[in-house]
Amino acid sequence: MTELLKISHTMHLEWRYGVGASFHEFIAALRARAQILGRRCPGCQRVYLPPRPVCGNCYVELRDWVEVRDTGTVRAFTIVHTPIIDPTTGARRPSPYTMALIQLDGADTTLNHYLEASDPTKLRIGMRVRAVWRAQRMGLLGDISHFTELTDE
Amino acid sequence: MRRAAIIGTGQTKHAKAHDDMNQAELVRQAATRALSDAGITFREVDAVVLANMELFEGRALPEMWVGAGAGGYLKPAIKIATGGTSGTSAAIAGYHQCASGLFDIVLVVGWEKHSEGATQTGMAMVDPLWDRNVASGAVGNFALSISQYVAERGVTPAQAAKVAVKARRNAAKNPYAHLQIPDLTVEQVLRSPMLADPVHRLDMCPQSDGACALVYAAQGVAEKLCAQPAWVRAAVTRHDQPYIGDLDRRLVTMRTLRDAARAAYHQVGIVEPRKQIDVAEIYEPVSYAELAWYEALGFCAEGKAGELIDEGVTEMNGELPVNPSGGVLSSNPVGASGVLRVAEAAMQVMGRAGAHQIADARVALATGYGVYAWSDVMILSADT
Amino acid sequence: MNDDFVTAGVNLQFHYAAGAAASRFLCALRDEQKIFGARCPECRRVLAPARSFCPRCFVETNEWLEVGPGGTLSAFVAPPFAQLLEPALTLALIRLDGADTAFVHRLGEFDAPMLRRGLRVAPVFAASRQGHILDLAYFKPVEFDNAHSI
């Protein structure tokens, strides 16, 4: 029986993605004012996050900007126990952590983001949450560190 | 369009790792078996369609290096990568090439060698502007939608675990399956480590190395080469919007699968799927998904999927056996998994499924599921 | 990060199975410093490096034979980007004696003006070998190599 060999390679690559006009506006507002902008479809009236040039349902051009609040409602959640390797760093992400689909007030789509709750047993679909912002904003979705329960409503 | 049929299938053993074969050799094993099953040589193949998620193996242009393993030399060959649907997309593309009149005989081969790369990480390399910032891999992503499905439909962890048990028990009758656990219990599934609430390790598919191939022949050719071809009666694809947050209650509505199935049933004249379909090979990467697909495919009324598994309707000896091969829950070489669904459905119709053959299977359904919610549906029949 | 572009990187590891045939080829490089080809039973070509099947005839190769070590340069290129590497890289297609396919590898120990098609070359093996194609470090030009002087 032949000895079976494996050939190993490490891949380090960097890409530079053009964001396009819709994201450009979104990023600028996010960084300058911690403001979240969505776009409304003139056909179905849905407000989309992330903002995009065309509604996938109606295939019409989206022009109207709508400010979306940084508070919202949990529509789905899971506590992830299995660690994944962060593709950007190659490092293992600490676990467990909670992911949620959050419908921000004023939006019709949900936002996939981290959720931190003081008591994980209190997590439920329908709970109200608010964004916790980082001190330094880069114009990325990661400018929101995570969401936490909204208590003073 | 003329009719086209599957006249041969072949697959490798699916396993945690195949260190004895490189990717081209793995593909060649499946392709050789399919050609042999069809009773032809590679010289009679007019075109080759490959399916592979090249990102998982971090290697560009697999159609060049690995295509040789499918006998692609001096033939038209293309590669398709559409996530989990890669295999069913390739099966549908091969069908189109054959049924359109372009080619008489088309070979389709899908493969994946998860052991060689970083699958979860590959899954996290989604849209860099938005979803990648908060990606949580296939398991976390699925678990999010499952939380909605459970909340609205009230299915229990034990009902999901029954799906996981059924898959591994069926797999024990399939010599090629990766996870074969004939005596698995619901309790063992529920006691296995939690990956992402409510998904336990044994609720989830494995990551496999494996390949699967099938051979299409056009009407006029198929009957000469095969006593009982598996005729393609419908092949439908539906895509959805691009971000996970766009999909309204994904597993509850599952509008791509629902719509694809409706269109496919209409083409074939199926009005009572549970009665008119003899066997189904559906793409269920996680136990809960199979329950959601029962509803989307019209096997039961909305909210009744838990009862369907409780009553044993989808067991091997039930009214509508689902995944007698053990399904994706037992073997998941992603690029091959969709080809496997179609090949296994064809094997049932051709009467070549061996120990997991369903008696008198005349009409078989195969589905693919990919990315956040893309769906493919194919219906194969013993009749033209 | 500005408003027009997002940069994103990946940092990943891959481990590719060579398979039985390529493993045997690489072990021979490592342990015996020999280069093996394999003959196709149909087209009779000797494929080097040795592999398990002939991509033209789609049949398994069934005969292993040593090729080279000497060979003839059939093409070479020194791409500008590769001159920034340390050491600089010159790629070559080499027809090893006894082989019917070109072997892709590197050239070393040469003066650029001496490179020409038809030049005789011989392998130089690495001192430390681990079952990798670079166990054969590079090919160097030779005036009279063993393959021809015998």
Ligand SMILES: [Zn+2]
């Ligand atoms: Zn040959």
